[in-house]
């Protein structure tokens with residue numbers, strides 16, 4: 358549904374987006390991650406036809422956003438960053454306007470407004486002026502606007518920004534549910550959301566795609582992935598380090614905590630041995646009083662840091 | 678068909694926005710007070726001893742509009758850009774032209790409404806004597822066209838900036854030029870040193886010169902084309918400016 362090829366945007370001397378390519382099919386929810394200023398919003402603005410690309414193409418449902426903007430825009434629902442809305446209207450008036458401009462009239466319009474009011478929990482503020490809404494409600498109002506025509510493609514720029522935990526949960530569920538029938542792309546800084554609603558993740562940094570895969574694939578890139586943490590009673594750190602260090606599959610050992618009663622150790626595997634480390638350790642440590650042992654899953658936040666700030670991460674590790 | 682319904686939707690929203698803020702009411706009240714005061718007190722309506730509305734009433738319009746119309750037009754795009762709703766508007770399935778025309782029409786209709794509300798003055802004149810109502814109607818048409826020309830200029834100055842005040846000042850300056858180019862004292866000054874053809878060129882840019890015909894009851898195509906082309910040109914400039922912003 359969404360196809361982006363070598364998309365680039367140059368502002369003055371700055372390359373905000375620099376050759377981004379990806380595609381999103383119906384039934385997919387694509388999470389768009391990246392540090393501040395990476396070019397997420399700029400990419401989304403090009404897909405929705407708000408700003409023209411400097412180079413490359415974007416198309417929605419087969420319609421090029423530059424050559425056939427109206428057809429492309431009809432298929433898209435868009436929640437811009439910061440959720441702008443006309444402050445001089447009531448929530449009801451605003452949603453009616455959004456429905457009308459999407460070509461809905463009469464009964465269909467009424468139904469569409471009713472549907473999104475219910476989905477976004479806006480009944481209580483329906484006749485309040487947008488200007489006096491709290492941030493979260495304004496966000497929900499703008500979100501409601503983006504789904505009012507039940508679009509096939511949704512582009513959501515930080516859809517859960519400013520929502521309370523319950524609403525965040527609702528929106529994630531909603532995205533996940535809608536994602537079964539639509540093509541959705543949303544950006545976020547909250548990594549839990551990736552697990553809660555994404556089927557695929559793209560990380561961009563300084564205008565380029567630096568990672569693209571399922572959440573599990575990304576997690577597997579973590580140094581933590583497959584690491585084993587164990588607590589052993591009646592052993593010193595030095596002894597543990599010594600014995601574990603002899604296992605050929607082990608790459609690196611760190612002592613997490615040490616006290617007179619025992620020691621906690623984290624053991625990192627060599628890349629070839631990510632899946633079997635726990636078993637190998639079990640075999641190699643006969644006679645140890647193992648009180649706790651578990652395999653780490655790998656953490657998205659660490660993968661994110663590794664990918665987007667490799668220099669600083671490496672520098673810190675060397676210091677340790 | 679689709680084009681018109683889009684334009685209508687935009688215009689409807691824009692009109693509703695005027696009336697949901699005090700701006701609309703303040704504007705109308707001030708405009709009516711000014712019209713009444715200048716026509717009957719300053720314009721020497723009674724001293725003239727004739728039941729004519731043309732000079733004492735319409736002569737002031739270019740000057741009223743100089744401040745009032747930019748006040749109406751300044752928010753059109755500046756506010757849209759400041760709040761960020763322009764990003765919503767221009768990602769809807771409409772063309773930028775439909776948005777520009779819809780917004781312009783809404784404000785122009787609003788100005789038309791303010792103008793229509795001056796009808797008590799016309800009734801007073803008709804009560805006091807028997808004026809040439811044809812002249813009055815043509816004066817109204819001219820006044821509305823002139824308001825549209827000013828408005829289109831505010832529209833493009835509004836697209837240039839996020840700040841309404843800047844938009845207001847720039848459009849007052851441009852409109853002031855359009856008035857002064859045909860203001861008799863300025864023309865006299867010009868005639869002192871410039872070639873006659875140059876004086877003609879300058880005065881041909883003036884709204885006063887072109888409004889004069891309407892006040893005389895002459896619906897000259899050239900005058901209509903003059904106002905129409907200011908509107909067309911300014912709206913076109915608006916679309917160029919908006920495209921420029923987005924291209925970055």
Ligand SMILES: Nc1ncnc2c1ncn2[C@@H]1O[C@H](COP(=O)(O)OP(=O)(O)OP(=O)(O)O)[C@@H](O)[C@H]1O
Nearest residue numbers: 368371373391392393394395396397398399400925
């Ligand atoms: N209109 C503009 N003019 C000039 N530079 C711009 C413009 N819009 C964005 N940029 C620059 O482009 C870069 C990418 O911005 P963008 O808003 O896409 O980042 P982002 O990934 O959405 O960041 P965030 O997580 O903070 O929302 C930034 O460096 C920004 O300063």
Ligand SMILES: [Mg+2]
Nearest residue numbers: 397398399438
């Ligand atoms: Mg952003």
